[in-house]
Amino acid sequence: MNKVLKFEHKQSAHCENGVVSNLMRFYDIEISEPMVFGIGSGLFFSHMPFLKVNGIPVTSFRPLPGIIFKRTSKRLGLKFEKHKYSNPDKAMLALDKNLDAGIPTGMLVGVYHLTYFPDPYRFHFNAHNLVVFGKTDDTYHISDPIMEEPKTLTYNELKRVRFAKGTFAPKGHMYWAKDVPKSVDLKPAIIKGIKHTCKDMLTIPIPMFGVKGIRFLSKKLRNYPKKLGARKAASYTGQIVRAQEEIGTGGAGFRYMYGAFLQEAAEIMNNPKLKKLSYEISEVGDLWREFAIITGRIVKNRNKADESYDHAADLLLKIADKEEDFFKKLQKAIK
Amino acid sequence: MKSKDVPQDDANMMQGKFREPVYSLDKDGNYTTVKSVGWNPKNEVMQEAWDVANEKIEDVKQKVIAGKLSPIAYYLEKNLMDVSLLAKYMGLWRWTVKKHLKPKNFKKLSDEVLEKYAEVFDITKEVLIDKNWSNGVVE
Numbered sequence: 001m002n003k004v005l006k007f008e009h010k011q012s013a014h015c016e017n018g019v020v021s022n023l024m025r026f027y028d029i030e031i032s033e034p035m036v037f038g039i040g041s042g043l044f045f046s047h048m049p050f051l052k053v054n055g056i057p058v059t060s061f062r063p064l065p066g067i068i069f070k071r072t073s074k075r076l077g078l079k080f081e082k083h084k085y086s087n088p089d090k091a092m093l094a095l096d097k098n099l100d101a102g103i104p105t106g107m108l109v110g111v112y113h114l115t116y117f118p119d120p121y122r123f124h125f126n127a128h129n130l131v132v133f134g135k136t137d138d139t140y141h142i143s144d145p146i147m148e149e150p151k152t153l154t155y156n157e158l159k160r161v162r163f164a165k166g167t168f169a170p171k172g173h174m175y176w177a178k179d180v181p182k183s184v185d186l187k188p189a190i191i192k193g194i195k196h197t198c199k200d201m202l203t204i205p206i207p208m209f210g211v212k213g214i215r216f217l218s219k220k221l222r223n224y225p226k227k228l229g230a231r232k233a234a235s236y237t238g239q240i241v242r243a244q245e246e247i248g249t250g251g252a253g254f255r256y257m258y259g260a261f262l263q264e265a266a267e268i269m270n271n272p273k274l275k276k277l278s279y280e281i282s283e284v285g286d287l288w289r290e291f292a293i294i295t296g297r298i299v300k301n302r303n304k305a306d307e308s309y310d311h312a313a314d315l316l317l318k319i320a321d322k323e324e325d326f327f328k329k330l331q332k333a334i335k
Numbered sequence: 336m337k338s339k340d341v342p343q344d345d346a347n348m349m350q351g352k353f354r355e356p357v358y359s360l361d362k363d364g365n366y367t368t369v370k371s372v373g374w375n376p377k378n379e380v381m382q383e384a385w386d387v388a389n390e391k392i393e394d395v396k397q398k399v400i401a402g403k404l405s406p407i408a409y410y411l412e413k414n415l416m417d418v419s420l421l422a423k424y425m426g427l428w429r430w431t432v433k434k435h436l437k438p439k440n441f442k443k444l445s446d447e448v449l450e451k452y453a454e455v456f457d458i459t460k461e462v463l464i465d466k467n468w469s470n471g472v473v474e
Contacts, residue, residue, distance in 0.1 A: 011353075011356055012356065013355065013356050013357070013358065013368070034358070034366070112414075112415070116352065117352070118348065118349045118350035118351075118352045118353070119350065120348045120349075120350070120381055120385060121348075121349070123415055124415060124416065124420060146353065147352075147353050148353050148354065148370075165420060165423035165424050166420045166423060169423075235387075238380060238383060238384065241376070241377075241380045242380055242381070242384060245374070245376070245377040245380060252336075253357065253358070256336060256357065256358035256359060256366075257358045259358065259360075259366055260358045260366035263365070263366050264366075278366070279360070279364070282336060282359075282360060285336060286336055289336070292376045292377070293376050296375075296376035296377075296379055296380050297376075299379070299380055299383050300379055300383065302383075
């Protein structure tokens with residue numbers, strides 16, 4: 001089978017936003033990456049000391065994989081067909097059928113075996129999203145939102161990443177647009193998205209999430225050297241910085257992206273308050289970058305625990321205050 | 336962050352395969368993306384994580400050379416896996432894979448099982464059972 005769809009690929013900072021944005025463009029609905037991120041309430045914070053990966057407590061700057069996608073499609077009234085497969089060859093056959101019918105198809109893959117990824121980025125992370133938009137002989141045409149240009153994978157390469165094993169194993173999961181409305185009403189979706197994010201950041205009654213979660217992490221971080229010793233404290237700290245920076249978006253990057261969303265929303269809603277707030281969140285992003293610089297230094301000098309921990313913990317408190325203030329204002333701005 | 340301040344610290348982390356779009360404010364106060372080749376604090380943390388991983392790989396390698404662990408232990412580490420993930424790829428129980436990490440059990444493995452391990456590690460069976468381990472020569 002040879003078929004390549006006319007699919008416009010645009011790079012994004014975060015794969016889930018990018019896939020939604022690129023898929024919708026195919027159906028003549030233009031939604032930018034920040035718009036998907038804002039409507040899908042992609043900004044979040046959690047610190048869960050009891051949930052450990054490789055023995056290190058998890059700090060996360062995003063909701064669970066798939067959530068942005070789910071919320072955005074619900075709030076915009078987009079219908080997707082979804083399927084998982086137990087047989088890899090059947091999963092590939094189903095994809096071929098879709099392509100033959102002219103349907104660009106999104107899917108979940110593991111990044112470890114993605115041949116076009118740079119080596120330092122290849123680890124066993126299974127919730128990466130991409131779109132397949134064509135096939136020439138044995139080669140599939142891939143729109144990977146992280147990449148600047150479309151890529152290709154062979155049949156076996158694609159099959160392998162679709163059936164990566166481990167946490168969030170994709171099991172051949174694929175999805176495609178079923179009912180696409182002629183146009184979408186962004187306004188109510190924007191309001192829902194903003195309200196949800198404010199709620200997540202301000203009012204979850206458990207101290208591990210949102211602004212409270214940032215304060216909680218500050219307290220923990222301050223005690224790391226005393227409680228864990230220099231080496232272990234540094235590796236605990238390393239996880240925070242990596243969650244924030246390695247996946248490219250996390251802490252600061254997500255704040256900037258949220259700013260871009262608010263600026264676009266200000267225009268659509270005709271609400272200048274949102275534009276003003278879009279600048280404020282950029283400043284909060286700058287503070288997160290400062291935090292990454294300090295904690296990065298801690299990780300680098302991993303064998304000695306010094307006053308950097310106090311600096312980092314203080315900075316987190318400052319960030320928490322700023323974000324609390326910001327999200328309260330945001331809540332009011334859309335009332 | 337201002338667009339002009341988007342860092343361009345190249346530590347070859349992306350190996351020229353892509354640049355990362357960063358949202359930032361241009362001189363007119365409009366959000367835009369600027370493509371970045373990297374940022375030092377991030378590069379350093381990534382490098383740090385890889386240094387730790389490589390240290391572990393080297394450590395296991397020495398144990399394999401010394402005959403304390405089987406080559407599977409080395410390739411497991413090299414592929415950044417743990418026993419549980421490898422067991423899933425192999426379709427085996429965890430304790431079975433653990434058993435195979437011991438040299439005396441490794442020697443008894445069937446060709447079929449060795450082939451499967453080799454496939455998971457993206458190497459040939461011959462490389463997996465390579466006798467040159469004792470000379471310390473590994474690819």
